[in-house]
Amino acid sequence: MSLLTPIRSVAISNVFSISVPAALVLVISIVVGLLMVVLFRYTSNQKAIRIAKDQLKAHLLAVRLYQDQLPVVLASYGRIVRGTGRYLRLAFTPLLIVILPITFLIVQLDRYFGWTPLTPGQSFLVTARAKTVEDLDSLSLQLPEELKTTAPAVHVPADKEVVWRVEAAKNGAYDLKVNAADHAVEKSLLVSPALARVSPERLRAPYWKRMFVSGESALSDGPVQSIAVDYPVRTIAFAGFEWNWIWLFFVLSLVAGFLFKSVLGIEI
Amino acid sequence: MPSLLILLLLICVPTPSHAYAGPGAGFAVLSSFWTLFIAFLYSVYAFLTWPFRHLLRLFRRRKSLVNAQIKRAVILGFDGMDPELTERFIKEGTLPNLARLREQGTFRKLRTTFPAISPVAWSTFMTGVNPGKHNIYDFLARDTNNYLPFLSSAEIKGPKRSLKLGKYTIPLGKPTIKAMRRGTPFWHWLGRAGIFSSIIRVPVTFPPEKFPGVLLSGMCVPDLKGSQGTFCLCTTRNSGDKFRDGGVRVPITRNGSGFRSYIPGPEDPLAANSGKELRADFEIHSDPANKQARIVAGSETFTLRVGEYSEWIPVKFKAGLGFSARGICRFYLKQLSPEVEIYVTPVNIDPSHPDLPISHPVTYSIYLSKLFGPYATLGLAEDTWALNEEVLDDDAFLAQCYANHDDRERMLFDALDKTRQGLCACVFDTTDRVQHMFWRYLEEDHPAARNVPRDQRPNVIEDLYRRMDALIGRVISQLDDRTLLLVVSDHGFKSFARCVNLNAWLHQNGYLALKAGKSESGDWFEDVDWSRTRAYTMGLNGLYLNLKGREREGIVNPGAEAGVLKEELRQKLNGLADPASGRTGITGVFDCDAVYAGPYVDNAPDLIVGYGAGYRASWDSVMGKVTAQIFEDNLKAWSGDHCIDPRLVPGVLFSNRKIADEKPAIVDVAPTILQLFGVQLPAHFDGKPWTVQATPAT
Numbered sequence: 001m002s003l004l005t006p007i008r009s010v011a012i013s014n015v016f017s018i019s020v021p022a023a024l025v026l027v028i029s030i031v032v033g034l035l036m037v038v039l040f041r042y043t044s045n046q047k048a049i050r051i052a053k054d055q056l057k058a059h060l061l062a063v064r065l066y067q068d069q070l071p072v073v074l075a076s077y078g079r080i081v082r083g084t085g086r087y088l089r090l091a092f093t094p095l096l097i098v099i100l101p102i103t104f105l106i107v108q109l110d111r112y113f114g115w116t117p118l119t120p121g122q123s124f125l126v127t128a129r130a131k132t133v134e135d136l137d138s139l140s141l142q143l144p145e146e147l148k149t150t151a152p153a154v155h156v157p158a159d160k161e162v163v164w165r166v167e168a169a170k171n172g173a174y175d176l177k178v179n180a181a182d183h184a185v186e187k188s189l190l191v192s193p194a195l196a197r198v199s200p201e202r203l204r205a206p207y208w209k210r211m212f213v214s215g216e217s218a219l220s221d222g223p224v225q226s227i228a229v230d231y232p233v234r235t236i237a238f239a240g241f242e243w244n245w246i247w248l249f250f251v252l253s254l255v256a257g258f259l260f261k262s263v264l265g266i267e268i
Numbered sequence: 269m270p271s272l273l274i275l276l277l278l279i280c281v282p283t284p285s286h287a288y289a290g291p292g293a294g295f296a297v298l299s300s301f302w303t304l305f306i307a308f309l310y311s312v313y314a315f316l317t318w319p320f321r322h323l324l325r326l327f328r329r330r331k332s333l334v335n336a337q338i339k340r341a342v343i344l345g346f347d348g349m350d351p352e353l354t355e356r357f358i359k360e361g362t363l364p365n366l367a368r369l370r371e372q373g374t375f376r377k378l379r380t381t382f383p384a385i386s387p388v389a390w391s392t393f394m395t396g397v398n399p400g401k402h403n404i405y406d407f408l409a410r411d412t413n414n415y416l417p418f419l420s421s422a423e424i425k426g427p428k429r430s431l432k433l434g435k436y437t438i439p440l441g442k443p444t445i446k447a448m449r450r451g452t453p454f455w456h457w458l459g460r461a462g463i464f465s466s467i468i469r470v471p472v473t474f475p476p477e478k479f480p481g482v483l484l485s486g487m488c489v490p491d492l493k494g495s496q497g498t499f500c501l502c503t504t505r506n507s508g509d510k511f512r513d514g515g516v517r518v519p520i521t522r523n524g525s526g527f528r529s530y531i532p533g534p535e536d537p538l539a540a541n542s543g544k545e546l547r548a549d550f551e552i553h554s555d556p557a558n559k560q561a562r563i564v565a566g567s568e569t570f571t572l573r574v575g576e577y578s579e580w581i582p583v584k585f586k587a588g589l590g591f592s593a594r595g596i597c598r599f600y601l602k603q604l605s606p607e608v609e610i611y612v613t614p615v616n617i618d619p620s621h622p623d624l625p626i627s628h629p630v631t632y633s634i635y636l637s638k639l640f641g642p643y644a645t646l647g648l649a650e651d652t653w654a655l656n657e658e659v660l661d662d663d664a665f666l667a668q669c670y671a672n673h674d675d676r677e678r679m680l681f682d683a684l685d686k687t688r689q690g691l692c693a694c695v696f697d698t699t700d701r702v703q704h705m706f707w708r709y710l711e712e713d714h715p716a717a718r719n720v721p722r723d724q725r726p727n728v729i730e731d732l733y734r735r736m737d738a739l740i741g742r743v744i745s746q747l748d749d750r751t752l753l754l755v756v757s758d759h760g761f762k763s764f765a766r767c768v769n770l771n772a773w774l775h776q777n778g779y780l781a782l783k784a785g786k787s788e789s790g791d792w793f794e795d796v797d798w799s800r801t802r803a804y805t806m807g808l809n810g811l812y813l814n815l816k817g818r819e820r821e822g823i824v825n826p827g828a829e830a831g832v833l834k835e836e837l838r839q840k841l842n843g844l845a846d847p848a849s850g851r852t853g854i855t856g857v858f859d860c861d862a863v864y865a866g867p868y869v870d871n872a873p874d875l876i877v878g879y880g881a882g883y884r885a886s887w888d889s890v891m892g893k894v895t896a897q898i899f900e901d902n903l904k905a906w907s908g909d910h911c912i913d914p915r916l917v918p919g920v921l922f923s924n925r926k927i928a929d930e931k932p933a934i935v936d937v938a939p940t941i942l943q944l945f946g947v948q949l950p951a952h953f954d955g956k957p958w959t960v961q962a963t964p965a966t
Contacts, residue, residue: 058638
């Protein structure tokens with residue numbers, strides 16, 4: 001990835017600089033909650049789910065109605081467990097249809113809400129992992145002039161890692177270069193006060209391994225296996241608590257989903 | 269199964285991918301977690317308290333346990349099962365299970381009550397006393413202030429208090445329901461002795477009473493309109509005709525390319541006493557080419573073919589200000605051309621959200637609904653009026669009957685499964701309804717079937733008995749040696765070929781007077797001159813004196829004069845012959861003072877009229893109408909009956925144990941059960957316990 005021009009970096013920050021992360025997560029949660037229940041409606045056997053839930057309620061009521069008859073109570077518990085399995089099977093089947101798109105959506109949102117970009121003057125760690133211990137000595141970090149190291153590199157042979165402490169002088173999108181013998185690889189870095197897309201790691205791995213932690217293309221074959229920047233984990237203030245965005249999204253979309261399901265008469 | 273494996277895989281794979289299943293997974297997991305959590309919480313409570321409850325039950329049962337001969341009693345009630353028909357079918361080899369019970373256990377005729385009407389007989393069955401002690405003498409009782417009828421089993425009134433807000437009258441509180449049946453059902457005595465009972469659809473159990481057990485109310489539960497069943501026929505046909513009984517005609521009107529109609533509901537609770545009824549609209553989109561129609565009723569959309577019933581459809585009647593009434597009904601598409609006609613069953617109380625209590629505990633009806641789906645809750649669930657009025661044909665009526673019967677069977681087998689000890693009693697009404705409506709096919713020359721050639725008459729009643737026999741067989745297969753089985757009916761059946769208008773007879777013989785210029789009277793004594801009337805009849809078997817001090821316009825002095833009049837009427841009516849055939853229309857007239865004993869005899873009729881086989885009170889006479897004709901043919905589909913001389917229509921008693929008593933009566937069931945469970949008999953019982961063999965015969 002080439003260094004982003006200042007114009008692009010400004011454009012990126014302008015898109016999100018006026019948005020509040022909590023408000024965004026709230027809006028997205030509501031939309032996703034609604035979409036999920038509607039999708040659930042059309043990909044599930046609503047009648048079968050309603051019957052499965054009704055049966056569970058019946059067995060629960062049986063426990064109360066026949067509470068003095070132990071064999072009946074125990075049999076009802078057995079039916080509750082079996083009924084729960086049946087219900088989960090019915091409920092999960094449509095989820096398998098939506099799990100891929102929702103996973104992709106969450107992965108993309110994680111790039112914005114999972115971490116905060118770095119700020120000028122904030123020191124951070126850059127960690128490069130080598131293929132072998134022997135490659136460690138050949139690794140070196142090449143920084144643009146706006147970035148500087150503030151401590152000598154630390155080698156961690158046990159993890160095959162080299163760690164540098166770096167500090168940025170001003171906002172911008174930068175490319176770090178890690179050199180290893182005759183091989184050089186780049187890693188993007190974002191220093192910005194705005195809500196922006198960040199990629200904490202670049203690594204050499206198949207896509208399905210990279211997708212959760214990296215927004216960049218795979219590293220080419222060579223001594224460097226991965227380069228990571230420890231962006232600070234973002235927390236979102238909401239209702240007096242500090243949330244990890246995924247948990248906030250999960251809770252809000254669940255609440256939204258339950259509200260919409262009642263309004264739309266959808267069985268879940 | 270593949271999806272379950274994938275689910276397990278996701279859970280086991282140590283990546284955050286399953287965390288991204290998102291809110292959808294959360295819904296399912298949360299719902300199922302909540303269920304298991306509640307089950308767990310309740311189980312902790314139940315297990316912790318079980319030892320104390322068990323000790324308490326053992327303490328209560330200490331006396332009965334010593335003397336108990338049975339661990340469990342199962343009572344199957346088949347309303348109207350007739351002993352003569354049963355014997356005939358057993359002889360023909362059609363009823364193998366009943367034949368085996370007869371051979372290895374017991375078969376007797378079971379003496380019924382005076383009169384032989386279901387609410388009377390089942391009340392005696394459950395309380396062990398005569399009607400003078402339980403206060404039920406007929407479906408209807410009369411208000412002595414205005415000679416009008418009211419339901420004898422329960423009284424439903426609006427809430428005691430309301431708030432007037434502009435044009436609205438907001439009810440504050442629930443309707444009040446008062447049980448009119450007195451006496452204590454025998455399962456209450458069992459409960460006090462720590463014995464659990466499951467009681468399903470025994471008549472006259474509305475409103476349900478509290479006791480240690482579960483109960484689903486039966487006959488006399490009203491529909492959502494508060495009636496005993498008002499169907500509606502929605503039709504595009506222009507007709508000013510009203511149905512004689514049981515139903516209303518509702519117009520279907522054009523609505524663009526489709527049609528619109530409505531289901532009449534209960535009275536608007538916000539406009540009390542205005543007579544304004546709530547309505548639930550529905551749309552019809554017909555497809556005559558495919559002989560089907562799509563119906564949209566509220567949030568429900570379904571397609572029906574001609575001649576097909578829908579499932580139970582929830583309907584909501586909105587009154588405004590958040591008030592609504594919920595019920596369920598079934599649609600039946602009669603025809604699409606040349607007219608569009610849809611029959612809608614009476615709107616039943618929704619068992620999953622009952623607006624009136626129809627079970628004890630309240631959750632029992634909900635439990636059954638969640639387990640089996642919605643079911644008929646109306647006491648007289650099988651719509652005989654619709655068949656009588658020719659709105660339904662035979663097949664449609666039978667389909668309705670057997671659908672209700674199948675629901676009842678499921679409830680019975682669930683109760684058997686859950687009631688391993690104690691009492692399980694279930695009454696099936698199908699036998700009564702089907703025999704009422706199809707007796708015409710049993711007789712060579714029944715007036716209601718003269719147009720149907722013999723070889724085209726379906727074997728409806730034989731098929732009915734065969735089904736019941738098969739049910740009995742399935743029940744027997746689930747019983748053990750310590751379970752007593754009783755198969756009982758409240759009365760038998762006979763033909764109803766000729767109607768007797770007793771009010772007409774009273775009029776023609778000078779006991780009932782009409783207003784000047786009138787030769788007949790409309791419903792409910794509309795044109796009766798009470799100042800000159802000494803006797804009248806209302807309901808199925810009751811004959812009343814117009815008694816001074818009792819009836820508002822009574823003219824007969826109580827005491828000697830009333831006694832003389834009663835005897836005179838008895839003499840004249842007993843043996844009343846049908847002039848058309850010479851056959852005896854009335855084979856017995858019974859003085860209630862001689863038949864009943866108890867604190868409620870004052871509410872009884874003065875005389876019980878026992879019609880002969882083939883005869884019954886006319887449709888008009890039952891409703892207090894006075895016509896010119898005393899005897900006439902019964903041309904309606906309702907062609908069999910039992911509201912006649914009780915000595916002619918005993919019920920059946922089968923048991924898997926030998927019972928020594930030669931002339932058992934329905935009043936003896938309660939004391940017999942109590943004795944077999946080792947429970948002391950209440951002193952007020954009229955019935956006597958049978959001598960039952962200790963060990964089962966089968």
